[in-house]
Amino acid sequence: MRTFDWLVVAAYLVWIVYDGLKRTKSANEVEGYFLANRSLPWWAVGLSVMATQLSAITLVGATGQGYADGMRFVQFYFGLPLAMVILSVTLVPFFYRARVFTAYEYLERRFDLKTRTLASVLFLMSRGLSCGVIIAAPSVILSIILGWNLTLTILAIGLPTAIYTMLGGVQAVTWTDVKQMAVIVGGLVAAVIALIVGLPHEVGISQALHVAGAAGRLTAVDFRFDLNQTYTFWSGLIGGLFLMLSYFGCDQSQVQRYLTAKSVDEGRHSLLMSAFVKIPLQALVLLTGVLVFVFYLFNQPPMLFNREHADKVRKSVRAGEYAALDADFSRAFEKRREATTALAASNEDERAAARQAFDAAGAEVKGIRLRAAEIVRDVTGDDRYKQVTGDTPTPDVNYVFPTFVTTRLPMGLVGLMIAAIFAAAMSSIAAELNSLATSTVIDIYRRMIRPEGTDAHYLRVSRLATGFWGLFACAVATFATGLGSLIEVVNRFGSFFYGSLLGVFVLAIAVRRANGTGAFVGLLAGIAAVATFALHPSTKGVSFLWQNPLGVIVVVAVGTVASLAATGGNVERT
Amino acid sequence: MPSADASDRRMSRVYLLAIVCEAVVIAALWAFGRVFSS
Numbered sequence: 001m002r003t004f005d006w007l008v009v010a011a012y013l014v015w016i017v018y019d020g021l022k023r024t025k026s027a028n029e030v031e032g033y034f035l036a037n038r039s040l041p042w043w044a045v046g047l048s049v050m051a052t053q054l055s056a057i058t059l060v061g062a063t064g065q066g067y068a069d070g071m072r073f074v075q076f077y078f079g080l081p082l083a084m085v086i087l088s089v090t091l092v093p094f095f096y097r098a099r100v101f102t103a104y105e106y107l108e109r110r111f112d113l114k115t116r117t118l119a120s121v122l123f124l125m126s127r128g129l130s131c132g133v134i135i136a137a138p139s140v141i142l143s144i145i146l147g148w149n150l151t152l153t154i155l156a157i158g159l160p161t162a163i164y165t166m167l168g169g170v171q172a173v174t175w176t177d178v179k180q181m182a183v184i185v186g187g188l189v190a191a192v193i194a195l196i197v198g199l200p201h202e203v204g205i206s207q208a209l210h211v212a213g214a215a216g217r218l219t220a221v222d223f224r225f226d227l228n229q230t231y232t233f234w235s236g237l238i239g240g241l242f243l244m245l246s247y248f249g250c251d252q253s254q255v256q257r258y259l260t261a262k263s264v265d266e267g268r269h270s271l272l273m274s275a276f277v278k279i280p281l282q283a284l285v286l287l288t289g290v291l292v293f294v295f296y297l298f299n300q301p302p303m304l305f306n307r308e309h310a311d312k313v314r315k316s317v318r319a320g321e322y323a324a325l326d327a328d329f330s331r332a333f334e335k336r337r338e339a340t341t342a343l344a345a346s347n348e349d350e351r352a353a354a355r356q357a358f359d360a361a362g363a364e365v366k367g368i369r370l371r372a373a374e375i376v377r378d379v380t381g382d383d384r385y386k387q388v389t390g391d392t393p394t395p396d397v398n399y400v401f402p403t404f405v406t407t408r409l410p411m412g413l414v415g416l417m418i419a420a421i422f423a424a425a426m427s428s429i430a431a432e433l434n435s436l437a438t439s440t441v442i443d444i445y446r447r448m449i450r451p452e453g454t455d456a457h458y459l460r461v462s463r464l465a466t467g468f469w470g471l472f473a474c475a476v477a478t479f480a481t482g483l484g485s486l487i488e489v490v491n492r493f494g495s496f497f498y499g500s501l502l503g504v505f506v507l508a509i510a511v512r513r514a515n516g517t518g519a520f521v522g523l524l525a526g527i528a529a530v531a532t533f534a535l536h537p538s539t540k541g542v543s544f545l546w547q548n549p550l551g552v553i554v555v556v557a558v559g560t561v562a563s564l565a566a567t568g569g570n571v572e573r574t
Numbered sequence: 575m576p577s578a579d580a581s582d583r584r585m586s587r588v589y590l591l592a593i594v595c596e597a598v599v600i601a602a603l604w605a606f607g608r609v610f611s612s
Contacts, residue, residue, distance in 0.1 A: 081595070166602070220603040220606065220607045265581060275592050275596070279596065280599060513595055
């Protein structure tokens with residue numbers, strides 16, 4: 001990175017922290033600190049909802065997915081608009097009428113304290129750990145790509161976020177989210193323009209898209225019903241619907257965003273705005289990755305994008321073999337470049353033959369990459385190199401976009417894109433910290449430890465809780481980066497709860513005879529069922545999106561039966 | 575202030591619009607893939 005790029009990143013950090021700290025004055029009571037006195041406009045809340053969901057790993061990972069596997073990942077979001085409509089009709093008005101601070105407060109009003117506490121503890125455990133992962137994942141990538149110190153990178157992302165969130169509360173989170181979304185979208189649009197401008201003179205955008213299509217990168221919708229395919233129209237629409245219902249309806253980090261809106265209708269509008277914009281925005285992120293793929297058809301990419309692993313191999317006994325493979329890769333790339341140029345220039349009659357040559361050249365490049373991945377796996381012992389996403393070794397996927405940004409973009413744009421990655425990370429972390437502090441103070445401290453404190457006391461404790469979770473997340477991030485597989489474990493751990501938590505809310509609203517005991521037993525049964533389903537050898541390969549409907553069904557079924565058993569079939573309302 | 579009924583009717587229209595927009599976006603993505611993959 002050049003000096004000017006450093007200045008851009010530094011200017012972004014100063015601007016965001018200053019903007020966050022400006023909100024400190026308006027966070028002088030607990031309702032102002034956690035809910036902005038329910039005064040924010042729908043558009044700001046909507047942008048905050050989107051910024052919270054779009055983490056750095058989503059930005060970097062999704063562009064990598066676009067590069068390696070094309071647009072099919074967009075199907076993951078097909079359930080989102082439906083989920084937003086269902087939530088706007090059901091849970092959102094419930095939360096507003098109950099004037100709750102957290103989603104779990106509602107569970108005590110409907111069921112009992114133990115169900116509320118279990119739900120909030122599950123949230124605190126999974127979100128506390130995942131907040132560390134949200135910091136760790138981009139920090140590892142940025143430190144490798146830019147040669148930064150890993151701990152300093154973690155602190156550069158985590159500490160400024162913790163400081164402005166701690167002092168400015170939810171106002172700081174929301175208004176910085178608005179600006180961070182602008183930085184992210186601005187960065188992406190600038191990258192797309194740079195990619196289009198960077199195409200060879202003889203290749204227009206339409207020809208580039210035809211080449212991407214020939215490589216299978218533009219197939220965005222797959223109507224096959226195959227449970228083992230992670231992203232299909234059906235897994236996205238049905239599995240994704242349940243996941244999004246759970247995320248936006250039961251996860252405090254999202255519920256708190258729309259509870260800050262001025263009214264129930266403004267809260268609904270904020271969710272619907274996210275529904276309107278999310279799929280096109282995600283398509284833009286993936287298309288950026290597809291255009292990076294096209295760019296690298298004409299400009300030689302590295303054989304493997306994770307520079308750290310490649311460097312390890314170059315220092316090992318297999319360095320000679322790797323160097324020979326690298327030379328083969330250069331030759332194969334040249335062949336593919338010629339085949340790509342011929343395909344781009346082909347007319348209707350020539351297209352079939354040109355496409356055959358292009359496919360053959362692509363297969364050769366893929367074969368060499370996979371042999372390189374095998375060497376990396378032998379040298380580093382990293383078993384994830386067995387997995388392949390599209391034609392790229394899976395651990396390499398997250399390094400594609402940062403490599404492109406730092407080696408191919410012009411000065412200034414590099415700084416802007418690194419700032420966009422920071423923005424994506426910080427906006428998600430800030431919302432997580434704010435919601436973790438809310439649940440800690442409202443569901444645990446004020447409810448069970450000190451119910452009679454003053455507002456000023458709870459405000460002090462809230463700031464301390466935010467600071468604690470910030471430090472906790474940075475500590476988890478530092479630990480997680482040393483254990484690559486821990487990141488996957490944390491993600492998987494979190495996914496066990498999502499469908500089950502949604503199941504408890506469905507039980508609360510849809511089953512009149514459900515009671516606290518039934519909800520508690522049902523929630524535990526749902527988590528156990530999803531964990532068994534996810535880990536059992538016979539169902540392990542099924543797309544994780546199907547775990548969410550399963551969790552809901554088990555919680556509602558077991559919860560209903562247990563409620564009836566607990567009351568001997570009599571109606572019990574709490 | 576709008577009545578609760580008027581607000582509900584307006585929101586129903588917004589929900590319908592959200593679902594129609596989703597269908598249009600999915601159809602556009604499908605068509606985009608078909609056109610450039612042929």
